[in-house]
Amino acid sequence: xxxxxxxxxxxxxxxxxxxxxxxxxxxxxxxxxxxxxxxxxxxxxxxxxxxxxxxxxxxxxxxxxxxxxxxxxxxxxxxxxxxxxxxxxxxxxxxxxxxxxxxxxxxxxxxxxxxxxxxxxxxxxxxxxxxxxxxxxxxxxxxxxxxxxxxxxxxxxxxxxxxxxxxxxxxxxxxxxxxxxxxxxxxxxxxxxxxxxxxxxxxxxxxxxxxxxxxxxxxxxxxxxxxxxxxxx
Numbered sequence: 001x002x003x004x005x006x007x008x009x010x011x012x013x014x015x016x017x018x019x020x021x022x023x024x025x026x027x028x029x030x031x032x033x034x035x036x037x038x039x040x041x042x043x044x045x046x047x048x049x050x051x052x053x054x055x056x057x058x059x060x061x062x063x064x065x066x067x068x069x070x071x072x073x074x075x076x077x078x079x080x081x082x083x084x085x086x087x088x089x090x091x092x093x094x095x096x097x098x099x100x101x102x103x104x105x106x107x108x109x110x111x112x113x114x115x116x117x118x119x120x121x122x123x124x125x126x127x128x129x130x131x132x133x134x135x136x137x138x139x140x141x142x143x144x145x146x147x148x149x150x151x152x153x154x155x156x157x158x159x160x161x162x163x164x165x166x167x168x169x170x171x172x173x174x175x176x177x178x179x180x181x182x183x184x185x186x187x188x189x190x191x192x193x194x195x196x197x198x199x200x201x202x203x204x205x206x207x208x209x210x211x212x213x214x215x216x217x218x219x220x221x222x223x224x225x226x227x228x229x230x231x232x233x
């Protein structure tokens with residue numbers, strides 16, 4: 001779905017968690033398009049958000065989205081494939097029973113360079129003002145962190161690496177990326193690290209935990225949680 005629709009869904013869930021837990025604030029972590037969602041929520045209720053952490057988020061857009069949108073008939077087929085895959089995932093994860101819609105075209109539009117620029121204009125918190133710099137570390141009391149990777153094929157036994165190696169062809173030659181997200185595009189707020197030996201899917205520890213031997217995704221998340229804890233959040 002679009003960044004705004006996804007953001008509203010997360011906003012509702014966040015408010016429920018705050019009410020049930022009794023916590024004054026929560027820390028939000030979002031992977032990929034989820035980074036737009038957590039930024040949206042932080043902009044809506046900053047007083048109740050301690051921090052935002054984006055993981056492999058295309059804050060300034062993803063070339064693959066641009067390629068599909070501008071790809072004519074071939075792009076239309078790609079969008080239909082994503083729609084089918086998203087609908088299947090939505091069904092198996094229970095999203096369809098909750099009335100959550102899947103709209104690949106709106107998602108692609110949001111993740112495009114133009115769509116991301118429009119979203120950033122409305123929600124600029126933590127977005128760098130330079131091409132590959134850092135954004136504000138703290139805005140409206142919310143601290144912003146980001147992580148990114150620069151590897152494509154990380155495990156010869158992972159079938160998803162084949163897809164990663166094809167999708168990465170959408171990037172200009174020589175641009176560091178994780179297959180879906182450019183190194184500089186992943187920057188939001190304080191850039192903890194943007195060159196992990198992980199591809200875009202590794203940040204979710206898929207498939208079946210197959211990833212590079214040098215980087216454990218679970219350790220990356222655990223370290224960030226410890227970082228937040230030590231910072232009093």
